[in-house]
Amino acid sequence: MLLSLEGATVRFGGRAVLDAVDLxxxxxxxxxxxxxxxxxxxxLLRAVAGLQPLDSGRVVLDGRDQAGMxxxxxxxxxxxxxxxxxxxRDVGGNVAFGLRMxxxxxxxxxxxxxxxxxxxxxxxxxxxxxxALSGGxxxxxxxxxxxxxSPRLLMLDExxxxxxxxxxxxxxxxxxxxxxxxxTTVLAVTHDQGEAxxxxxxxxxxxxxxxxxxxxxLEVWQRPADAFVARxxxxxxxxxxxxxxxxxDTPWGKVPVPEGAPQGGRTLLVRPTGVRLVPADxxxxxxxxxxxxxxxxxxxxxxxxxxxxxxxxxxxxxxPDVGDEVGVEFDAAxxxxxx
Amino acid sequence: MPVAFFAVFFAYPVAAIVARGxxxxxxWRLGRIGEVLAQSDVRHVLWFTTWQALVSTALTLxxxxxxAYVFARLDFPGKQVLRAVVTVPFVLPTVVVGTAFLALVxxxxxxxxxxxxxxxxxxxxxxxxxxxxxxxxxxxxxxGLWAQLDPRQEEAARMLGTSPLKAWRRVTLxxxxxxxxxxxxxxxxxxxxxxxxxxxxxxxxxSTLEVEIYRQTSEIFDLSTxxxxxxxxxxxxxxxxxxxxxxxxRRETALRLVDASVTARRPRGAGQWALLGGALVxxxxxxxxxxAVLVQRSVGAAGFGxxxxxxxxxxxxxxxxxxxxxxxxxxxxxAATLIAxxxxxxxxxxxxxxxxxxxxxxxxxxxxxPLGVSAVTVGFGFLIALDEPPLDLRSxxxxxxxxxxxxxxxxxxxxxxxxLRAVDVRLREAAAVLGASPWRxxxxxxxxxxxxxxxxxxGFAFAVSLGExxxxxxxxxxxxxxxxxxxxxxxxxxxxxxxxxxxxxSTILMVVCAVALLVLEKLRTDRTxxx
Numbered sequence: 001m002l003l004s005l006e007g008a009t010v011r012f013g014g015r016a017v018l019d020a021v022d023l024x025x026x027x028x029x030x031x032x033x034x035x036x037x038x039x040x041x042x043x044l045l046r047a048v049a050g051l052q053p054l055d056s057g058r059v060v061l062d063g064r065d066q067a068g069m070x071x072x073x074x075x076x077x078x079x080x081x082x083x084x085x086x087x088x089r090d091v092g093g094n095v096a097f098g099l100r101m102x103x104x105x106x107x108x109x110x111x112x113x114x115x116x117x118x119x120x121x122x123x124x125x126x127x128x129x130x131x132a133l134s135g136g137x138x139x140x141x142x143x144x145x146x147x148x149x150s151p152r153l154l155m156l157d158e159x160x161x162x163x164x165x166x167x168x169x170x171x172x173x174x175x176x177x178x179x180x181x182x183x184t185t186v187l188a189v190t191h192d193q194g195e196a197x198x199x200x201x202x203x204x205x206x207x208x209x210x211x212x213x214x215x216x217x218l219e220v221w222q223r224p225a226d227a228f229v230a231r232x233x234x235x236x237x238x239x240x241x242x243x244x245x246x247x248x249d250t251p252w253g254k255v256p257v258p259e260g261a262p263q264g265g266r267t268l269l270v271r272p273t274g275v276r277l278v279p280a281d282x283x284x285x286x287x288x289x290x291x292x293x294x295x296x297x298x299x300x301x302x303x304x305x306x307x308x309x310x311x312x313x314x315x316x317x318x319x320p321d322v323g324d325e326v327g328v329e330f331d332a333a334x335x336x337x338x339x
Numbered sequence: 340m341p342v343a344f345f346a347v348f349f350a351y352p353v354a355a356i357v358a359r360g361x362x363x364x365x366x367w368r369l370g371r372i373g374e375v376l377a378q379s380d381v382r383h384v385l386w387f388t389t390w391q392a393l394v395s396t397a398l399t400l401x402x403x404x405x406x407a408y409v410f411a412r413l414d415f416p417g418k419q420v421l422r423a424v425v426t427v428p429f430v431l432p433t434v435v436v437g438t439a440f441l442a443l444v445x446x447x448x449x450x451x452x453x454x455x456x457x458x459x460x461x462x463x464x465x466x467x468x469x470x471x472x473x474x475x476x477x478x479x480x481x482x483g484l485w486a487q488l489d490p491r492q493e494e495a496a497r498m499l500g501t502s503p504l505k506a507w508r509r510v511t512l513x514x515x516x517x518x519x520x521x522x523x524x525x526x527x528x529x530x531x532x533x534x535x536x537x538x539x540x541x542x543x544x545x546s547t548l549e550v551e552i553y554r555q556t557s558e559i560f561d562l563s564t565x566x567x568x569x570x571x572x573x574x575x576x577x578x579x580x581x582x583x584x585x586x587x588x589r590r591e592t593a594l595r596l597v598d599a600s601v602t603a604r605r606p607r608g609a610g611q612w613a614l615l616g617g618a619l620v621x622x623x624x625x626x627x628x629x630x631a632v633l634v635q636r637s638v639g640a641a642g643f644g645x646x647x648x649x650x651x652x653x654x655x656x657x658x659x660x661x662x663x664x665x666x667x668x669x670x671x672x673x674a675a676t677l678i679a680x681x682x683x684x685x686x687x688x689x690x691x692x693x694x695x696x697x698x699x700x701x702x703x704x705x706x707x708x709p710l711g712v713s714a715v716t717v718g719f720g721f722l723i724a725l726d727e728p729p730l731d732l733r734s735x736x737x738x739x740x741x742x743x744x745x746x747x748x749x750x751x752x753x754x755x756x757x758x759l760r761a762v763d764v765r766l767r768e769a770a771a772v773l774g775a776s777p778w779r780x781x782x783x784x785x786x787x788x789x790x791x792x793x794x795x796x797x798g799f800a801f802a803v804s805l806g807e808x809x810x811x812x813x814x815x816x817x818x819x820x821x822x823x824x825x826x827x828x829x830x831x832x833x834x835x836x837x838x839x840x841x842x843x844x845s846t847i848l849m850v851v852c853a854v855a856l857l858v859l860e861k862l863r864t865d866r867t868x869x870x
Contacts, residue, residue, distance in 0.1 A: 072780075074772075078768075088787045101773055
């Protein structure tokens with residue numbers, strides 16, 4: 001393992017921001033830590049970088065315990081959330097900074113700067129002032145600066161957080177492709193699930209300083225570990241249920257479950273695509289309370305009598321209007337029993 | 340290292356004063372405080388010190404608040420230059436100011452010649468000089484904040500149906516109040532501990548605590564009474580500083596600040612033109628006239644005779660030609676600046692470290708003490724503490740720069756701290772992660788940003804030590820007087836030639852200080868233009 005955290009704990013005034021976190025990152029792997037703000041993601045990166053001392057536990061890089069190792073000797077790269085480019089240096093000066101700190105020759109520096117600016121799509125920008133760059137360009141310069149000293153581990157803190165949506169979606173694809181080409185080992189943190197799923201080989205979901213779930217994007221998406229992860233991923237149809245052999249007892253009545261699902265008192269997730277709308281006299285009777293156009297489908301909010309709301313996804317041409325009475329049936333293939 | 344510096348050159352002398360005042364034959368006698376306080380002339384001095392400070396503060400606010408408005412909210416040609424001019428008096432040596440007002444309102448002064456009006460025997464001369472001095476303090480602290488207050492807040496109140504005056508009273512005034520309070524306290528502190536001005540303009544009738552301490556030491560040789568008076572002043576100043584720190588903290592409550600350059604407007608309407616005119620006349624009459632008169636008197640009827648006389652050694656007042664004081668002053672000031680910048684910068688860096696504990700933060704307030712505790716205390720402390728073993732520096736030239744550096748360090752720290760605090764911690768972290776050692780981080784990230792602040796701080800320290808009078812007058816050797824000391828000594832002698840020479844030396848001192856300050860102002864504006 002290139003990086004392992006063993007029981008890493010950081011407390012701020014008695015509150016554990018990182019609570020006995022165990023995490024491993026293999027060489028050439030891209031790991032994305034996903035969590036709401038305040039879940040301890042940034043502290044995790046700072047602890048690995050050596051900017052935040054651990055209260056207990058260990059950070060091990062390449063098999064060596066990093067206790068007492070100052071940040072500038074760890075040989076890891078960190079791209080800050082708001083880039084933190086040096087304002088008094090130009091683009092070239094920023095990118096060359098790490099090389100200079102490592103005592104590279106002037107000519108070596110110049111070659112590497114040129115190569116990196118090419119790589120991030122800003123060829124010939126080395127004389128430009130950083131204040132004159134757009135948000136996306138600053139982000140590219142920050143990436144080039146972090147990559148320049150060839151760190152064994154590159155860490156990204158909300159790498160695309162401040163950019164607008166279309167740029168973000170384009171850059172995330174570029175990043176994934178770039179890291180794949182360079183074979184960079186990456187540990188990124190983000191609160192945006194789309195970003196995490198697009199970038200990562202493995203996603204780690206954090207909550208209150210602990211790891212709630214770890215797995216490939218597909219695994220996490222298909223089987224969230226618990227109600228928290230499911231809700232954080234944007235699923236709203238999450239209820240406590242008593243699961244039997246073929247169906248579960250829920251506030252919405254009998255709901256079919258997939259074959260071989262664990263039985264007993266469990267948390268049940270019904271994906272919006274698993275909520276099928278039928279005529280009002282069949283199935284569970286609901287009133288449509290809201291309707292949001294989502295581009296590829298319409299999200300419909302349904303209020304059954306005496307039960308929690310349901311979210312359904314359906315095609316535009318069959319979507320009911322607000323105030324309509326509809327019936328609901330469930331599709332076992334789109335239902336997951338959690339935990 | 341700053342801690343050691345302050346322990347040896349500040350705490351130790353102060354402790355020596357305490358011991359001298361309250362200890363007799365090895366026993367503590369706290370009753371001395373009561374005895375000294377019971378003397379009627381001491382009570383008189385205390386009373387005068389307090390009320391003149393109060394009146395000076397009130398007058399300064401009255402004159403300077405409209406000025407603060409003009410500089411904050413109005414835009415007019417020549418504003419930059421005028422702002423620099425207004426600041427000149429603040430760095431002028433007290434001795435120069437005293438001399439200038441003597442030339443304006445004293446015996447044979449301009450007003451005396453024109454209308455036969457003399458104010459140097461009244462308290463008015465002192466009060467006017469104090470306003471002259473502290474005008475810049477109010478304009479800078481209050482005006483600085485005023486310029487950054489968002490005018491849209493007032494506009495929002497107007498939209499809700501309040502009259503302009505009421506909007507100002509309800510919205511702007513409460514936001515300004517803490518800054519006004521802080522400025523007023525600063526002015527009160529400066530006038531409470533006023534020395535040079537009162538020494539020159541007060542004559543035998545008016546005497547502040549500071550002057551009385553000096554008199555007790557150098558004329559009556561009653562060191563024990565002087566020590567007790569110093570302690571009283573020490574306590575008073577400590578209280579004022581504590582109050583000041585408290586108001587400053589309150590000022591830091593969230594205010595919406597905007598870029599100062601967008602809030603100023605061309606004057607509109609009779610009221611605003613009147614304010615602008617009033618401020619200009621104030622600057623002209625109150626700030627420029629005394630200095631102009633000083634220059635005129637120094638030239639006098641004798642052509643440049645007074646200046647020529649400076650180069651001669653008449654053997655009366657000095658052991659050396661007065662002109663040598665310039666060289667002394669400059670070399671002392673260079674040494675003092677070096678010490679102050681090194682100590683002050685180290686202290687500022689220590690104070691901005693993220694792991695700075697409570698001990699260090701307490702040190703922050705301690706650093707301000709020499710500023711308020713008054714130069715005379717420092718000089719007196721040096722006199723009684725550092726002239727005998729274990730630390731005998733009496734015969735060393737370094738004594739004067741050390742005392743002047745002590746007075747200059749707070750300025751250095753105050754200039755450096757805001758800039759250092761403004762450096763984003765994560766910028767340093769970014770450099771560290773890229774492989775920069777802590778020393779490289781300071782050199783690569785902090786230094787480029789604070790270089791200008793460092794220069795400005797050095798300039799301040801230079802100007803302060805050049806004009807420093809209260810401490811230097813205690814410890815400067817007779818054969819090596821500094822400019823302010825020479826001026827004061829010349830004024831203490833009768834005769835037109837001595838008077839004229841004092842004017843001439845003051846003018847030289849003023850020019851050196853003004854040039855230093857104008858260079859600083861240039862650096863400052865460059866900086867605001869760059870970032």
